[in-house]
Amino acid sequence: MRILLLQIMLELKLLAKMRWPLLLPLPAGGWLLLQTTNQSHGAAIDIDLYAVSANTIILTFAMAIPILLGVLLIRRDTLSSAYEWSLGLPVSNAVIIASKWIAGFLYSSLFTVSVQAVYLALAWHHGLPWSSTLQFMLYYSLIYEMAFAAAVALGLVLGAMMPLRFSLPIAFCGWVFGSLFVPAYLVMNMGMYPLKAFSLNHLTIPSTMSNVGWYRSLSDLENIRMYPFVALFSLFMLTAAAALVARTRPVRRPRLPVIIMLLTLLLSGISYIPYGKLWMDRLEQLDVMQANAADITQFIQPHEPHVFRISSMKLDVKRHPDNELEMTAVIVLPTNKGQLIPAAPGIKKVAPQQEGYVSFLLDPLLEVQTLTVNDAEVSWRQHGQFVSFEQAALMDGAGDKHTIEFRYRGTINRWLPLFGGESYLAFAVDQSVFLPSYFGWFPLPGGYGLYVDSANVRSRGDITRYLRADFELTASGFPGPLYSTLQAAPDDTAQRRHFIQHDSEAPELFGGDLVTVRIEGEPIAFITTKSREQAGRQFLKEINKQRSFYESWLGRPLDSIHQIVYFPMGSMWDWMNTGESYSNGNTIYINAQRYQSLDASRAQSIIGRLLFDDPVNAHQHVNNWADYKNPNEDYSMIQEIRTLILSLHRLESLKREELTSSDYFVASWFKLADPMIKMVKEAYVEGNSDLVKRVLKRFYDGGLHVEDHFERGAMTSQMAQGTRYLFPTINWQDWLAVWNEEKGR
Numbered sequence: 001m002r003i004l005l006l007q008i009m010l011e012l013k014l015l016a017k018m019r020w021p022l023l024l025p026l027p028a029g030g031w032l033l034l035q036t037t038n039q040s041h042g043a044a045i046d047i048d049l050y051a052v053s054a055n056t057i058i059l060t061f062a063m064a065i066p067i068l069l070g071v072l073l074i075r076r077d078t079l080s081s082a083y084e085w086s087l088g089l090p091v092s093n094a095v096i097i098a099s100k101w102i103a104g105f106l107y108s109s110l111f112t113v114s115v116q117a118v119y120l121a122l123a124w125h126h127g128l129p130w131s132s133t134l135q136f137m138l139y140y141s142l143i144y145e146m147a148f149a150a151a152v153a154l155g156l157v158l159g160a161m162m163p164l165r166f167s168l169p170i171a172f173c174g175w176v177f178g179s180l181f182v183p184a185y186l187v188m189n190m191g192m193y194p195l196k197a198f199s200l201n202h203l204t205i206p207s208t209m210s211n212v213g214w215y216r217s218l219s220d221l222e223n224i225r226m227y228p229f230v231a232l233f234s235l236f237m238l239t240a241a242a243a244l245v246a247r248t249r250p251v252r253r254p255r256l257p258v259i260i261m262l263l264t265l266l267l268s269g270i271s272y273i274p275y276g277k278l279w280m281d282r283l284e285q286l287d288v289m290q291a292n293a294a295d296i297t298q299f300i301q302p303h304e305p306h307v308f309r310i311s312s313m314k315l316d317v318k319r320h321p322d323n324e325l326e327m328t329a330v331i332v333l334p335t336n337k338g339q340l341i342p343a344a345p346g347i348k349k350v351a352p353q354q355e356g357y358v359s360f361l362l363d364p365l366l367e368v369q370t371l372t373v374n375d376a377e378v379s380w381r382q383h384g385q386f387v388s389f390e391q392a393a394l395m396d397g398a399g400d401k402h403t404i405e406f407r408y409r410g411t412i413n414r415w416l417p418l419f420g421g422e423s424y425l426a427f428a429v430d431q432s433v434f435l436p437s438y439f440g441w442f443p444l445p446g447g448y449g450l451y452v453d454s455a456n457v458r459s460r461g462d463i464t465r466y467l468r469a470d471f472e473l474t475a476s477g478f479p480g481p482l483y484s485t486l487q488a489a490p491d492d493t494a495q496r497r498h499f500i501q502h503d504s505e506a507p508e509l510f511g512g513d514l515v516t517v518r519i520e521g522e523p524i525a526f527i528t529t530k531s532r533e534q535a536g537r538q539f540l541k542e543i544n545k546q547r548s549f550y551e552s553w554l555g556r557p558l559d560s561i562h563q564i565v566y567f568p569m570g571s572m573w574d575w576m577n578t579g580e581s582y583s584n585g586n587t588i589y590i591n592a593q594r595y596q597s598l599d600a601s602r603a604q605s606i607i608g609r610l611l612f613d614d615p616v617n618a619h620q621h622v623n624n625w626a627d628y629k630n631p632n633e634d635y636s637m638i639q640e641i642r643t644l645i646l647s648l649h650r651l652e653s654l655k656r657e658e659l660t661s662s663d664y665f666v667a668s669w670f671k672l673a674d675p676m677i678k679m680v681k682e683a684y685v686e687g688n689s690d691l692v693k694r695v696l697k698r699f700y701d702g703g704l705h706v707e708d709h710f711e712r713g714a715m716t717s718q719m720a721q722g723t724r725y726l727f728p729t730i731n732w733q734d735w736l737a738v739w740n741e742e743k744g745r
Helices: 002-018 025-036 047-062 064-076 081-088 093-126 130-161 164-187 193-198 215-245 255-292 391-395 530-554 570-576 600-612 638-651 656-660 673-685 689-702 732-743
Strands: 312-319 325-336 357-361 367-373 380-383 386-390 401-410 413-418 421-429 432-435 468-476 482-484 496-505 509-511 514-517 525-529 563-567 581-584 587-591
Touching (some): 025 093, 047 093, 130 164, 130 215, 193 215, 255 413, 514 530, 530 563, 530 689, 638 673, 638 689, 673 732
Antiparallel strands (some): 380 386, 514 525, 581 587
């Protein structure tokens, strides 16, 4: 051990004398600082998002240093003809290889120290909680260190294999291969995900790492299987380097280094088995989902003909320590003389998936154990995503209300590839829970199918479009905080969550490393990660200020939203075409993104939801002037009016001189924005703001709701006909009529 320590000290001294390597870690920390303090990001910067992006770039380029350094360490003296005298030193090959690897690894760790020191300073500056800061630092430090350990070993074995004039270019190619080619081409482009273990930079592959509320539980499933393999494969490369060095520095037993190398190769192969099995299980699950997914050419097939009405559903979810879920669903199914009642408007009769059978949709990887109708066992079968029983069971004289009980179980961790990256359809892993309503974690009453595009599986978010019923949900056995889109029941506890709501949309269940933020006087709860707690508090204050203004103006409460969920969830939602936000019942999810902070404009979008009860952004085109033959009559200026209403709060705070120079309160790209702005400006400058308010309230009371048929990726019959938006027609003459009428009062 003393010889090893002395040799390590010698290697470190020789590294220090080179000087230039000591300067390289500093730009790594500098890049992180630059990315997280860029003024273009805005004031309310979310440093975790920028740190994730900066770490990806840093690790990509930093990986070249330990590989090249490993080559130099072994070729500088041990295998250099100028150091032949060192062959007689009483130092074993194992000590030489180990000391060079440790020295190279310790030097490479300076990159980790530099980056994490900057992040720690930023976290302190922004007032982030220490618990979340240390978790973030530990997670990324482990990624850095495992990559550096393998990279130094790779450099040593390449340097031991061939002369410097060949090994340096090959080492450069090794960096390109491990840091870029493997993750970017083999994994992301070719879909060879089991080869991720051979990548030197796992941050290159888009995954859940930006989803701070969930990434630890999800990534640990893979990392605890991958890291042992990486460690043993690095050991194999070190023993291979020792075996190659033995050709120049002979050992007493020439075959021993080769035997040790082969043994470590065997051990690394064995350690890959759990990791390989993880990918086998994931790909098998993907095969099942693909088998149940409609071809992309059938994407526009609507659900309406197949969905039927239910009166209520009572769900009980119990999680076991191994993440298996044991679930019960009790459904009250109304019928009309034994016939199912259509849930979608305009449908006279439910079209069965199979003639003579009632079919519910359920995730095909969940196993149904029992199914009863009116407390009696019936003949049923589970075929893929459909669970069906004979419709004759509804005609047994029990009346027009029937109780259907499903008992089923299984684990939910639905990984899928997503445009070269990775994502999840749903999961319930330890404290990380994401069970969206459209996934099929409970029986869904009819529909065309859960998935679409057998080549690139996606969920059909519109499956629950017409599902409204009385829902009750109990959940137990979950270790962390758990939330639902349903309202909490009076007997709700942290150990046994109980939610209940009358006439509700289909429930969703989610949880993770999240906290709930509330402020006095504001009924909305803000659910976010610990690092965004302070930003959430400020955001609620802005919402409360705007809400108070509009409630005072309208004379009624705006209370349709009870909770806002905010953290990075882009890889979960991008494929649903929902943009920046998604809502279910009284819950709205906002996807935290770079360059988009929790500012007044984001608060305005929440107020828009409260005012108009739809997800359509006020600045979004729902129709175009050029689309109509007679636009003066047919073009609807509904978006101009909605935008102006959302600008009232700011208009009231502007001074007269600011009014004359401000055109931004109504988007200028709307056709009728300019004449409207002119009229509103004149009224405000003349001190007649009440006229504007009365006119807008007239239109508001008449209805300004815009229905987006493409919400949640919907493919309804209206979308199939090319109609995306449904809204009232308010033309310029309507606007002038109301304006003149109110002005004459």
